[in-house]
Amino acid sequence: MNTGREPMQEAEDAAPVEMLAALFEAHGWPCEFVNDDEICGEIQGSWTTYQLRGIWRREDRVLQLLCLPEVRVPDDKKRAAYELLAMINEQLWLGHFDIWTQGGVLLYRHGLMLGDDGMLGLSVAQLAVESAVAECDRFYPAFQFVLWGDKSARDALDSALVDAAGEA
Template sequence: MRTQEMDYSAEDDAAPVDMLASLFMARGWPCELVSEDEMTGEVQGSWANYQLRAIWRPEDGVLQFLCLPDIRVTEDKRAAAYELLCLVNEQMWLGHFDIWSNGDVLLYRHGALLGDHGRLSLDMAQALVESAIDECDRFYPAFQFVLWGGKSPRDALEAAMVDAAGEA
Protein backbone atom coordinates (compact mmCIF):
# COMPACT_ATOMS: atom_id res chain seq x y z
CA MET A 1 0.00 0.00 0.00
CA ARG A 2 1.38 3.40 -1.00
CA THR A 3 1.21 6.25 1.47
CA GLN A 4 0.47 9.74 0.18
CA GLU A 5 2.12 12.75 1.69
CA MET A 6 -0.37 15.04 3.35
CA ASP A 7 -0.33 18.74 2.63
CA TYR A 8 -0.09 19.59 6.31
CA SER A 9 0.91 22.95 7.66
CA ALA A 10 1.02 23.09 11.46
CA GLU A 11 0.78 26.90 11.58
CA ASP A 12 -2.65 26.71 9.91
CA ASP A 13 -4.01 24.38 12.57
CA ALA A 14 -5.23 25.16 16.08
CA ALA A 15 -6.46 23.47 19.21
CA PRO A 16 -9.74 21.75 18.23
CA VAL A 17 -12.13 23.78 20.36
CA ASP A 18 -10.40 27.05 19.43
CA MET A 19 -10.61 26.26 15.71
CA LEU A 20 -14.30 25.36 15.93
CA ALA A 21 -15.08 28.48 17.97
CA SER A 22 -13.26 30.61 15.37
CA LEU A 23 -15.24 28.96 12.58
CA PHE A 24 -18.53 29.63 14.38
CA MET A 25 -17.61 33.25 15.03
CA ALA A 26 -16.52 33.76 11.40
CA ARG A 27 -19.87 32.45 10.19
CA GLY A 28 -21.84 34.50 12.70
CA TRP A 29 -23.20 31.43 14.48
CA PRO A 30 -23.82 31.69 18.22
CA CYS A 31 -21.34 29.70 20.29
CA GLU A 32 -20.00 29.51 23.81
CA LEU A 33 -16.75 28.17 25.17
CA VAL A 34 -17.75 25.98 28.11
CA SER A 35 -14.09 25.26 28.93
CA GLU A 36 -10.83 25.06 27.03
CA ASP A 37 -11.87 21.53 26.01
CA GLU A 38 -15.58 22.07 25.26
CA MET A 39 -17.78 24.39 23.23
CA THR A 40 -21.42 24.58 22.28
CA GLY A 41 -23.10 26.34 19.41
CA GLU A 42 -26.23 26.52 17.36
CA VAL A 43 -26.79 26.28 13.61
CA GLN A 44 -29.93 26.54 11.51
CA GLY A 45 -30.37 23.38 9.45
CA SER A 46 -32.90 22.75 6.70
CA TRP A 47 -35.47 21.36 9.13
CA ALA A 48 -34.62 22.79 12.55
CA ASN A 49 -32.03 24.52 14.71
CA TYR A 50 -29.32 22.12 15.73
CA GLN A 51 -27.32 22.36 18.91
CA LEU A 52 -23.69 21.46 18.32
CA ARG A 53 -21.21 20.43 20.97
CA ALA A 54 -17.51 19.66 20.68
CA ILE A 55 -15.61 17.93 23.46
CA TRP A 56 -11.84 17.50 23.20
CA ARG A 57 -10.15 14.66 25.08
CA PRO A 58 -6.43 15.37 24.81
CA GLU A 59 -5.47 12.17 26.64
CA ASP A 60 -7.05 10.16 23.80
CA GLY A 61 -6.43 12.60 20.95
CA VAL A 62 -10.16 12.46 20.15
CA LEU A 63 -12.59 15.25 19.39
CA GLN A 64 -16.16 14.17 19.96
CA PHE A 65 -18.59 16.19 17.89
CA LEU A 66 -22.31 16.06 18.67
CA CYS A 67 -25.28 17.47 16.82
CA LEU A 68 -28.66 17.49 18.56
CA PRO A 69 -31.68 18.12 16.32
CA ASP A 70 -34.04 18.70 19.31
CA ILE A 71 -35.95 15.46 18.86
CA ARG A 72 -37.11 13.66 21.99
CA VAL A 73 -38.13 10.03 21.86
CA THR A 74 -41.15 9.16 23.96
CA GLU A 75 -41.45 5.81 25.70
CA ASP A 76 -44.20 4.59 23.37
CA LYS A 77 -42.06 5.28 20.25
CA ARG A 78 -38.71 4.03 21.63
CA ALA A 79 -38.75 0.58 19.97
CA ALA A 80 -39.58 2.05 16.55
CA ALA A 81 -36.96 4.78 17.03
CA TYR A 82 -34.27 2.22 17.84
CA GLU A 83 -35.23 0.16 14.79
CA LEU A 84 -34.96 3.29 12.65
CA LEU A 85 -31.58 4.09 14.24
CA CYS A 86 -30.25 0.73 13.09
CA LEU A 87 -31.52 1.30 9.54
CA VAL A 88 -30.17 4.86 9.44
CA ASN A 89 -26.76 3.92 10.86
CA GLU A 90 -26.36 1.33 8.08
CA GLN A 91 -26.43 4.29 5.67
CA MET A 92 -23.70 6.21 7.51
CA TRP A 93 -20.03 6.39 6.53
CA LEU A 94 -18.97 8.71 9.34
CA GLY A 95 -20.56 9.14 12.71
CA HIS A 96 -23.79 7.58 13.90
CA PHE A 97 -27.12 8.44 15.46
CA ASP A 98 -27.96 7.48 19.00
CA ILE A 99 -30.53 8.18 21.69
CA TRP A 100 -29.10 9.54 24.92
CA SER A 101 -30.62 7.72 27.86
CA ASN A 102 -30.41 10.98 29.82
CA GLY A 103 -33.46 12.81 28.49
CA ASP A 104 -34.23 10.46 25.57
CA VAL A 105 -32.69 12.93 23.12
CA LEU A 106 -31.75 11.95 19.57
CA LEU A 107 -28.22 12.94 18.58
CA TYR A 108 -25.63 12.54 15.87
CA ARG A 109 -22.17 11.69 17.20
CA HIS A 110 -18.82 11.61 15.45
CA GLY A 111 -15.44 10.99 17.05
CA ALA A 112 -12.52 12.49 15.14
CA LEU A 113 -9.15 10.98 15.95
CA LEU A 114 -6.70 13.85 15.74
CA GLY A 115 -3.64 11.90 16.82
CA ASP A 116 -0.64 13.02 18.81
CA HIS A 117 -0.49 16.53 17.36
CA GLY A 118 -4.02 17.28 18.65
CA ARG A 119 -4.61 20.03 16.12
CA LEU A 120 -7.58 20.72 13.88
CA SER A 121 -7.37 22.38 10.48
CA LEU A 122 -10.00 24.79 9.20
CA ASP A 123 -10.91 22.34 6.43
CA MET A 124 -11.45 19.53 8.93
CA ALA A 125 -13.45 21.79 11.25
CA GLN A 126 -15.72 22.76 8.35
CA ALA A 127 -16.07 19.13 7.31
CA LEU A 128 -17.07 18.08 10.85
CA VAL A 129 -19.72 20.77 11.11
CA GLU A 130 -21.07 20.35 7.58
CA SER A 131 -21.25 16.54 7.75
CA ALA A 132 -23.11 16.70 11.08
CA ILE A 133 -25.64 19.19 9.70
CA ASP A 134 -25.98 17.28 6.42
CA GLU A 135 -26.64 13.96 8.16
CA CYS A 136 -29.17 15.51 10.55
CA ASP A 137 -30.91 17.20 7.62
CA ARG A 138 -30.85 13.99 5.59
CA PHE A 139 -32.49 11.81 8.26
CA TYR A 140 -34.60 14.36 10.20
CA PRO A 141 -37.70 13.59 8.09
CA ALA A 142 -37.38 9.85 8.76
CA PHE A 143 -37.41 10.42 12.51
CA GLN A 144 -40.38 12.79 12.15
CA PHE A 145 -42.27 10.19 10.10
CA VAL A 146 -41.76 7.55 12.83
CA LEU A 147 -42.21 9.71 15.92
CA TRP A 148 -45.10 11.90 14.74
CA GLY A 149 -46.31 10.50 11.43
CA GLY A 150 -46.97 6.94 12.57
CA LYS A 151 -44.93 5.33 9.75
CA SER A 152 -42.98 2.13 10.21
CA PRO A 153 -39.19 2.64 10.45
CA ARG A 154 -38.57 1.07 7.02
CA ASP A 155 -41.33 3.12 5.34
CA ALA A 156 -40.10 6.28 7.07
CA LEU A 157 -36.54 5.78 5.84
CA GLU A 158 -37.68 5.04 2.30
CA ALA A 159 -39.92 8.12 2.25
CA ALA A 160 -37.15 10.33 3.66
CA MET A 161 -34.63 9.05 1.11
CA VAL A 162 -37.05 9.68 -1.77
CA ASP A 163 -37.70 13.21 -0.49
CA ALA A 164 -33.95 13.87 -0.14
CA ALA A 165 -33.25 12.56 -3.64
CA GLY A 166 -35.91 14.88 -5.02
CA GLU A 167 -34.42 18.05 -3.50
CA ALA A 168 -32.41 20.30 -5.79
Protein backbone atom coordinates (compact mmCIF):
# COMPACT_ATOMS: atom_id res chain seq x y z
CA MET A 1 0.00 0.00 0.00
CA ASN A 2 1.26 3.49 -0.81
CA THR A 3 1.52 5.58 2.32
CA GLY A 4 2.55 8.67 0.44
CA ARG A 5 6.16 8.24 1.55
CA GLU A 6 7.28 5.38 -0.67
CA PRO A 7 8.02 5.85 -4.39
CA MET A 8 5.17 4.93 -6.72
CA GLN A 9 7.24 2.39 -8.64
CA GLU A 10 7.63 0.34 -5.44
CA ALA A 11 3.92 0.43 -4.60
CA GLU A 12 1.65 -2.19 -6.16
CA ASP A 13 -1.53 -0.22 -5.55
CA ALA A 14 -2.21 3.40 -4.75
CA ALA A 15 -5.07 5.81 -4.18
CA PRO A 16 -6.80 6.18 -7.59
CA VAL A 17 -5.96 9.79 -8.35
CA GLU A 18 -2.32 9.31 -7.32
CA MET A 19 -2.05 6.20 -9.49
CA LEU A 20 -3.41 8.11 -12.48
CA ALA A 21 -0.91 10.91 -11.79
CA ALA A 22 1.94 8.38 -11.71
CA LEU A 23 0.70 6.80 -14.94
CA PHE A 24 0.50 10.19 -16.68
CA GLU A 25 3.95 11.12 -15.43
CA ALA A 26 5.45 7.81 -16.59
CA HIS A 27 4.12 8.42 -20.11
CA GLY A 28 5.05 12.11 -20.17
CA TRP A 29 1.41 13.17 -20.50
CA PRO A 30 0.65 16.61 -19.02
CA CYS A 31 -1.71 16.55 -16.06
CA GLU A 32 -2.75 18.54 -13.02
CA PHE A 33 -4.70 17.90 -9.87
CA VAL A 34 -8.04 19.71 -9.85
CA ASN A 35 -8.42 18.81 -6.16
CA ASP A 36 -7.61 15.82 -3.92
CA ASP A 37 -10.18 13.65 -5.72
CA GLU A 38 -9.80 14.77 -9.33
CA ILE A 39 -7.06 14.84 -11.92
CA CYS A 40 -7.13 16.19 -15.45
CA GLY A 41 -4.64 15.42 -18.21
CA GLU A 42 -4.16 15.30 -21.96
CA ILE A 43 -3.43 12.31 -24.16
CA GLN A 44 -2.70 12.42 -27.87
CA GLY A 45 -4.93 9.97 -29.71
CA SER A 46 -4.92 8.95 -33.34
CA TRP A 47 -7.35 11.71 -34.39
CA THR A 48 -7.06 14.44 -31.78
CA THR A 49 -5.86 15.27 -28.29
CA TYR A 50 -8.19 13.96 -25.60
CA GLN A 51 -8.77 15.46 -22.20
CA LEU A 52 -8.87 12.68 -19.63
CA ARG A 53 -10.39 13.28 -16.20
CA GLY A 54 -10.27 10.91 -13.27
CA ILE A 55 -12.79 11.64 -10.52
CA TRP A 56 -12.66 9.62 -7.31
CA ARG A 57 -15.91 9.17 -5.36
CA ARG A 58 -14.72 7.98 -1.96
CA GLU A 59 -18.18 7.27 -0.58
CA ASP A 60 -18.90 4.81 -3.42
CA ARG A 61 -15.30 3.66 -4.01
CA VAL A 62 -15.78 4.43 -7.72
CA LEU A 63 -13.24 6.03 -10.03
CA GLN A 64 -14.97 7.70 -12.95
CA LEU A 65 -12.89 8.19 -16.07
CA LEU A 66 -14.04 10.76 -18.59
CA CYS A 67 -12.39 11.02 -21.98
CA LEU A 68 -13.36 14.15 -23.92
CA PRO A 69 -12.41 14.52 -27.58
CA GLU A 70 -13.15 18.28 -27.66
CA VAL A 71 -16.24 17.80 -29.79
CA ARG A 72 -19.33 19.91 -29.24
CA VAL A 73 -22.62 18.81 -30.70
CA PRO A 74 -24.62 21.73 -32.10
CA ASP A 75 -28.36 21.74 -31.46
CA ASP A 76 -29.21 21.06 -35.10
CA LYS A 77 -27.12 17.84 -35.03
CA LYS A 78 -28.21 16.47 -31.65
CA ARG A 79 -30.85 14.11 -33.00
CA ALA A 80 -28.39 12.42 -35.37
CA ALA A 81 -25.66 12.43 -32.70
CA TYR A 82 -27.93 10.73 -30.16
CA GLU A 83 -28.94 8.15 -32.76
CA LEU A 84 -25.23 7.48 -33.40
CA LEU A 85 -24.57 7.27 -29.63
CA ALA A 86 -27.23 4.59 -29.26
CA MET A 87 -25.73 2.51 -32.07
CA ILE A 88 -22.20 2.90 -30.72
CA ASN A 89 -23.15 2.15 -27.11
CA GLU A 90 -24.77 -1.12 -28.22
CA GLN A 91 -21.31 -2.27 -29.30
CA LEU A 92 -19.44 -1.34 -26.13
CA TRP A 93 -18.75 -3.82 -23.33
CA LEU A 94 -17.31 -1.22 -20.97
CA GLY A 95 -18.11 2.45 -20.67
CA HIS A 96 -20.40 4.50 -22.87
CA PHE A 97 -20.55 7.68 -24.90
CA ASP A 98 -22.75 10.55 -23.81
CA ILE A 99 -23.44 14.20 -24.56
CA TRP A 100 -23.53 16.61 -21.64
CA THR A 101 -26.69 18.69 -21.70
CA GLN A 102 -24.67 21.73 -20.59
CA GLY A 103 -22.70 22.79 -23.65
CA GLY A 104 -23.33 19.71 -25.81
CA VAL A 105 -19.90 18.21 -25.05
CA LEU A 106 -19.27 14.68 -26.31
CA LEU A 107 -17.57 12.33 -23.85
CA TYR A 108 -16.73 8.73 -23.12
CA ARG A 109 -17.40 7.69 -19.52
CA HIS A 110 -16.38 4.59 -17.60
CA GLY A 111 -16.68 3.86 -13.88
CA LEU A 112 -14.27 1.54 -12.09
CA MET A 113 -15.64 0.04 -8.89
CA LEU A 114 -12.70 -0.49 -6.57
CA GLY A 115 -12.48 -2.79 -3.57
CA ASP A 116 -13.02 -1.96 0.07
CA ASP A 117 -9.51 -0.50 0.33
CA GLY A 118 -10.21 1.91 -2.56
CA MET A 119 -6.83 1.21 -4.14
CA LEU A 120 -6.02 1.07 -7.85
CA GLY A 121 -3.35 -1.09 -9.44
CA LEU A 122 -1.10 0.16 -12.22
CA SER A 123 -2.18 -2.50 -14.72
CA VAL A 124 -5.89 -1.69 -14.20
CA ALA A 125 -5.21 2.05 -14.48
CA GLN A 126 -3.21 1.54 -17.68
CA LEU A 127 -5.88 -0.69 -19.20
CA ALA A 128 -8.73 1.69 -18.30
CA VAL A 129 -6.96 4.72 -19.81
CA GLU A 130 -5.89 2.83 -22.94
CA SER A 131 -9.41 1.48 -23.39
CA ALA A 132 -10.98 4.95 -23.09
CA VAL A 133 -8.62 6.42 -25.68
CA ALA A 134 -9.05 3.41 -27.99
CA GLU A 135 -12.85 3.71 -27.94
CA CYS A 136 -12.66 7.45 -28.62
CA ASP A 137 -10.25 6.84 -31.49
CA ARG A 138 -12.43 4.03 -32.85
CA PHE A 139 -15.59 6.14 -33.07
CA TYR A 140 -14.21 9.66 -33.55
CA PRO A 141 -14.59 9.46 -37.36
CA ALA A 142 -18.26 8.47 -37.03
CA PHE A 143 -18.97 11.61 -35.01
CA GLN A 144 -17.09 13.68 -37.58
CA PHE A 145 -19.17 12.16 -40.39
CA VAL A 146 -22.43 13.05 -38.60
CA LEU A 147 -21.44 16.50 -37.34
CA TRP A 148 -19.50 17.83 -40.32
CA GLY A 149 -20.12 15.37 -43.16
CA ASP A 150 -23.91 15.41 -42.91
CA LYS A 151 -24.08 11.61 -43.01
CA SER A 152 -26.85 9.67 -41.32
CA ALA A 153 -25.91 7.91 -38.10
CA ARG A 154 -25.99 4.47 -39.81
CA ASP A 155 -23.86 5.63 -42.76
CA ALA A 156 -21.41 7.38 -40.45
CA LEU A 157 -20.95 4.32 -38.26
CA ASP A 158 -20.60 1.99 -41.24
CA SER A 159 -18.04 4.30 -42.86
CA ALA A 160 -16.05 4.74 -39.66
CA LEU A 161 -15.87 1.02 -38.95
CA VAL A 162 -14.82 0.24 -42.53
CA ASP A 163 -12.08 2.89 -42.34
CA ALA A 164 -10.90 1.56 -38.95
CA ALA A 165 -10.78 -2.02 -40.24
CA GLY A 166 -8.59 -0.87 -43.13
CA GLU A 167 -5.99 0.85 -40.95
CA ALA A 168 -2.66 -0.87 -40.45
